Amino acid sequence: MKMLKVGKILNTHGLKGELKVISLSDYDERFEELEWINIDGYSEKFYIEKIKYRHKDILLSFKGYNHINEVEQFKGKYMLIDHTQRRNLPEDTYYISDIIGLDAFTVANEYLGKVVDIIKAGPNEVYIIKDENNKEILIPFVNEFVPEILLEEGKIIVKPIEGMIE
Known part of the structure; x- marks a missing residue:
């Protein structure tokens, strides 16, 4: 549990x-x-x-x-x-423990890796995703970059801008 x-x-x-x-x-x-x-x-x-x-x-x-x-x-x-x-959270609010371990995909359905940690950076959180080569990808958790979190499917959808994923 x-x-x-x-x-x-x-x-x-x-x-x-x-x-x-x-x-x-x-x-x-x-x-x-x-x-x-x-x-x-x-x-x-x-x-x-x-x-x-x-x-x-x-x-x-x-x-x-x-x-x-x-x-x-x-x-x-x-x-x-x-x-x-657990408390019932407002819509579009998640427990960190539910996000860590999710698979991250781009909007074009390319696999990026797994969410391994979440850090607070100012007013926003930043999702740390590790790819198959153990490289870290940092994605700010804002709707523009993370348009969907699909807990039931075990994944998040990321909409990266140029240079975000190298």
Whole structure:
């Protein structure tokens, strides 16, 4: 089952088991909607007890974890949710985990490669596509260059301009 990363645990905070977390969601208040999360590498569910929003990060604690010694093991780990806790996204909005792994084709149906990563570059995202020779192609995610995403077919359609794909 594909898990979705919603946060990364940066460090502990204080002595009472609080964790400093960076949100990987476009919507920080997302954590209030979650009753529990998973932590990468652990099979149990972690129930969120308290959440405090700060300027650059979020402080949160889990039920039953009340001391720094109990939570230090989580530093550097990702916080994950399963498909049952996903939010319904607005039209033409996608989860990064759904895009990575898709095959990329031009509008002329030429195979370009697979989407291997997505980076934020200013207001837009940039899709990183690797071809059969492991060469990277960078495509800004705007309608002009990515007119279609066909999740059911496992592909994206790219409309490159001259010089975009060398």
